[in-house]
Amino acid sequence: MKRTAGVAAATGILLISGCAASPAETPQGSDLPDSILSIMEQPVYEEGVWGLSVVDVETGDVVLTLNPDEKFLTGSTAKILSVTAALEVLGADATFTTPVVAVGDVTEGTLHGDLVLRGSGDLTLGGRTMADGTIEVPIFDHYDANALPGLATLSSQDPLAGLNDLAQQVAAAGIDRVDGEVLVDDRLWDPVIVDDVPISPIVVNDNLVDLVLSPATAVGDAAMLEWLPQTAAYDVETSVTTGSADSGIDITITEDPEGTLVATGSVPLGAEPVMQTFQVEDPAIWTRTLFIEALERAGIEVAADAVTASAASLPETAVLDAATPIAEFTSPPFSETARLINKVSHNLGANQLPLLLAVDAGERTLEAGLTIELGVLEAAGVDAGDVDITDGQGLEGNRITPAAMTTYLRHLTTTSTFQTFYDSTPILGVDGSLATVLPEGDPAIGMAHAKTGTLVAEGTSSAFVLETKALAGFVETAAGRNLAFAVFVNDVPVDDISAIFQANNDLGAIASQLYQLY
Numbered sequence: 078m079k080r081t082a083g084v085a086a087a088t089g090i091l092l093i094s095g096c097a098a099s100p101a102e103t104p105q106g107s108d109l110p111d112s113i114l115s116i117m118e119q120p121v122y123e124e125g126v127w128g129l130s131v132v133d134v135e136t137g138d139v140v141l142t143l144n145p146d147e148k149f150l151t152g153s154t155a156k157i158l159s160v161t162a163a164l165e166v167l168g169a170d171a172t173f174t175t176p177v178v179a180v181g182d183v184t185e186g187t188l189h190g191d192l193v194l195r196g197s198g199d200l201t202l203g204g205r206t207m208a209d210g211t212i213e214v215p216i217f218d219h220y221d222a223n224a225l226p227g228l229a230t231l232s233s234q235d236p237l238a239g240l241n242d243l244a245q246q247v248a249a250a251g252i253d254r255v256d257g258e259v260l261v262d263d264r265l266w267d268p269v270i271v272d273d274v275p276i277s278p279i280v281v282n283d284n285l286v287d288l289v290l291s292p293a294t295a296v297g298d299a300a301m302l303e304w305l306p307q308t309a310a311y312d313v314e315t316s317v318t319t320g321s322a323d324s325g326i327d328i329t330i331t332e333d334p335e336g337t338l339v340a341t342g343s344v345p346l347g348a349e350p351v352m353q354t355f356q357v358e359d360p361a362i363w364t365r366t367l368f369i370e371a372l373e374r375a376g377i378e379v380a381a382d383a384v385t386a387s388a389a390s391l392p393e394t395a396v397l398d399a400a401t402p403i404a405e406f407t408s409p410p411f412s413e414t415a416r417l418i419n420k421v422s423h424n425l426g427a428n429q430l431p432l433l434l435a436v437d438a439g440e441r442t443l444e445a446g447l448t449i450e451l452g453v454l455e456a457a458g459v460d461a462g463d464v465d466i467t468d469g470q471g472l473e474g475n476r477i478t479p480a481a482m483t484t485y486l487r488h489l490t491t492t493s494t495f496q497t498f499y500d501s502t503p504i505l506g507v508d509g510s511l512a513t514v515l516p517e518g519d520p521a522i523g524m525a526h527a528k529t530g531t532l533v534a535e536g537t538s539s540a541f542v543l544e545t546k547a548l549a550g551f552v553e554t555a556a557g558r559n560l561a562f563a564v565f566v567n568d569v570p571v572d573d574i575s576a577i578f579q580a581n582n583d584l585g586a587i588a589s590q591l592y593q594l595y
Contacts, residue, residue: 548585
């Protein structure tokens with residue numbers, strides 16, 4: 078089956094092809110408290126395998142343990158590893174500057190040559206940056222709209238803000254016409270595709286087209302369509318209709334051979350607008366069109382066609398490196414990007430991180446970046462045999478033992494960037510992927526910071542297999558203890574998608590029990 082990236086950040090869900098964890102002990106016969114055992118021993122988890130490690134941050138004492146040395150699929154708890162490695166190497170205050178270089182002579186306002194925008198690894202390029210310089214982070218992000226129809230929300234910020242700013246700077250530099258090409262340089266690292274998503278150093282609107290469909294006032298009538306960013310990069314057509322009020326949401330978006338995005342299906346009568354997204358295949362071509370349109374809005378005439386892909390070659394990197402940019406856009410500090418990645422479980426952003434580590438070390442490959450990340454873990458006391466890392470987001474190649482995760486979490490509390498990391502993670506029962514896991518009035522609301530992770534596969538004897546549900550982070554207990562914890566359950570067959578969301582709640586309930594009991 079085709080895997081779907083970034084599914085359901087509300088639980089950190091990612092739909093994958095099947096894989097199995099090593100056999101391990103079940104909770105029965107363990108020394109776990111009855112309140113935690115009662116969660117783990119629910120019938121739905123009968124075939125699953127649990128792992129748990131809870132340690133006192135200050136003393137290092139082991140509080141609870143179950144299969145601590147078995148490797149479990151991380152899911153998106155792998156983002157703990159990629160984000161903190163980037164914080165360690167790059168620093169919380171690191172910024173990413175996207176330059177524009179003019180290659181040619183400018184006479185009487187005309188650039189006789191090419192304008193080149195260079196991707197720097199800025200995840201948001203101003204598209205989420207608020208007036209106070211922070212990045213807007215929703216609970217249900219558009220990045221997961223296809224998995225959370227009816228829940229995901231758009232940022233209130235302009236997705237083209239960075240490109241518009243750069244275009245205005247170009248105009249302010251005295252250029253009112255470009256008679257050569259407009260090009261986008263995406264050569265910061267070697268090309269990488271993870272789970273069918275290009276991991277590009279140039280990102281505009283998460284390299285997604287957002288389509289918002291609203292039902293009409295009568296069943297059978299055509300749904301209304303809005304889409305953004307508005308651009309000539311794609312034509313968009315819809316045959317989505319309005320279904321009955323109880324019909325559910327059923328929308329499919331495809332690209333036809335002419336490059337037109339076609340939305341089909343139905344939305345229920347009376348429903349709120351439903352957002353869906355389309356993943357851009359080539360971010361550089363996408364950005365080129367958007368940048369030419371931004372230049373034109375800034376009053377700059379561009380001879381090159383915005384839609385037809387350029388046949389021109391990029392100048393040599395050395396030529397661009399030696400040139401003085403005529404425009405630059407600088408990101409908020411990396412601490413803000415880290416918060417976005419962890420709060421909404423942003424897969425594209427997480428997968429950029431090992432590549433940024435590679436570039437920082439003068440390398441260009443994902444493998445080089447993952448090696449650097451593993452080195453950070455080993456320096457923190459994690460045995461290389463206790464962890465497998467294949468990407469930044471947490472696909473099925475990523476595994477870790479519960480004991481190794483809590484060893485690493487405890488180490489993080491000694492680092493200079495710990496507070497930045499801690500603040501970047503979802504808060505139990507408050508925000509991000511943990512916003513809705515606890516019932517109203519639960520005493521543990523607000524008392525834990527942790528990262529979720531979920532991998533789901535199509536099943537054989539069941540509709541789905543919950544390959545992993547994971548939660549790892551810190552809890553400040555009612556008794557005043559600071560605990561690092563990691564809990565995993567692997568290989569759970571389920572017949573309804575609601576069981577996957579319930580598993581998220583169950584791990585939240587385990588965190589609540591840690592708060593109340595210790």
